[in-house]
Amino acid sequence: MESHDLWIFKHVAELQSISRAAEKLGYVQPNISQRIKSLEEELGVKLLVRNNRGVTLTEDGKILLNYTNQIMMLMDEAKSKLNPKKWRKSLIIGAPQTISAVKVPRLLASFLQSNQGIDVKVKTANKLQLQEMLAYGEVDGIFISGTYNESQFESVYRYFEDIVLIPPSEQQHPTLLVNSDPSCIYRNKLFDFAEKQNWNQPAIMEFDSLESILQAVHTGLGITILPADVIKEVKDIHHKELGDKMKIDFIMKRGKQRSQSLEKFNLFLKEL
Numbered sequence: 001m002e003s004h005d006l007w008i009f010k011h012v013a014e015l016q017s018i019s020r021a022a023e024k025l026g027y028v029q030p031n032i033s034q035r036i037k038s039l040e041e042e043l044g045v046k047l048l049v050r051n052n053r054g055v056t057l058t059e060d061g062k063i064l065l066n067y068t069n070q071i072m073m074l075m076d077e078a079k080s081k082l083n084p085k086k087w088r089k090s091l092i093i094g095a096p097q098t099i100s101a102v103k104v105p106r107l108l109a110s111f112l113q114s115n116q117g118i119d120v121k122v123k124t125a126n127k128l129q130l131q132e133m134l135a136y137g138e139v140d141g142i143f144i145s146g147t148y149n150e151s152q153f154e155s156v157y158r159y160f161e162d163i164v165l166i167p168p169s170e171q172q173h174p175t176l177l178v179n180s181d182p183s184c185i186y187r188n189k190l191f192d193f194a195e196k197q198n199w200n201q202p203a204i205m206e207f208d209s210l211e212s213i214l215q216a217v218h219t220g221l222g223i224t225i226l227p228a229d230v231i232k233e234v235k236d237i238h239h240k241e242l243g244d245k246m247k248i249d250f251i252m253k254r255g256k257q258r259s260q261s262l263e264k265f266n267l268f269l270k271e272l
Contacts, residue, residue, distance in 0.1 A: 001042065003075065006068045008035045009047065013065045014136045017054035069137040073259050090119045091261040094130045094142035097179070097210040098186060099248065102229040103161070104143060111268045118261050126181040134253055140262045141252040145185040148251055157250040157269035162228035163189065166217050166239035173199050175222030177213050180206040185246060190225040193242075 011021040012032065022029040040047050047061035057065060079087035095104050100122055108120055123130075123139055130142045135152065163186070176194060178187040194202050205222060207213045213224055214234060227246065231239050250269060252258070258266070 001039065003071065005035050005039050006064075006071060008032060009039060010065065010068050010072065010137070012036060012048065012055065013057055013061065013068075014138050015054075016056060020054070065137065077260060084117060088117060088119045089259070089261045090121070091259075091265055092121045092123065092139045093265075094123045094125060094133055094139040096127060096130065096143070096145070096181075096184070097124055098184075098227055098230060099143045099145075100124045101210055102227070102233055103248075107269075111265060115261075115264050115268070118264075127183040127185075134251070137253075140259065141250055141265070143248055143250050145246055145248050146183075148249070152254060153251040154254050155249040155251050156266050157272075159248050159272075160245040161248060162241060163225055163244055163246055164228050164231055164239040164241050165193070165223060165225055166231060166237055167220075167223060168238060168240040173202055175203040175205050177205050177207065177216050177222040177224040179210075179213065180208050186225050186227075189244075189246075190223075193225060 008021065008025065008027075011025055012018055015021050015024065018032050018036070019029050022032045025032070036048060043060075043064070045060040046058050047064060048055040049058055076087070076090065080089045093104060093108070104122055108122070112118065112120065123133065125133065127144060127146070130139070130144060131148060131153070133139045134142050141156070176190055178184065178190055181187065203222070205216065207216065210226075210230070213226070214230075214237070216222065217224055218234075218237060225242070228239075228241065231237060252262070252266075
């Protein structure tokens, strides 16, 4: 097996598409298909199953992807060890919009003060997408609220954040401003709050971004529930503390070999 073939396989597996992998890597699709075919012939197993939406991994494919991630991580560490100026260490963190807006930047700013020389990337997505990214090795770890697949992932850090209602509603049936992601914990929290207030079938307005929700609140379109830290960064928005706290976990894939950058970040979180 050549490392470049494994690199191609990793992209196909993570993107779940030969055509998208070819586009991302700048190759023609037949070239990617031939590399995967050669890899399957060399190993004597089927790695991918084609379907209408793209490809999915077989059980053997999942095993190879796990080893591929470990091999790529060791190669990156060897490069950064031998020539740290050219090959910098990296750390990729995933988080939903509400967490990546304030909390994650604060944590990373503090982390990088004593851990220079690490390139950090933050990927934002919804809860389901984040877990898929973590499972396929696209990110090193993710911040997530609520439940997750504990058989596949483990929590290495946990904190609790205050939540607020903005603005304090005096209306009988205000419009609920929510994220369009059905798994958003703040969306569901607002629905629970509305039910306790006996707001029967309230009007709902959905948005794809945190910025849009904040702008909608600012212009008086309705109410929402968000982390208190987000509101502290915004001026002239009235809010009411609800007294509840939201549990946030930083989770990683179980049994995965961890890069030096991830180990340093874990140690940093534990020392907070």
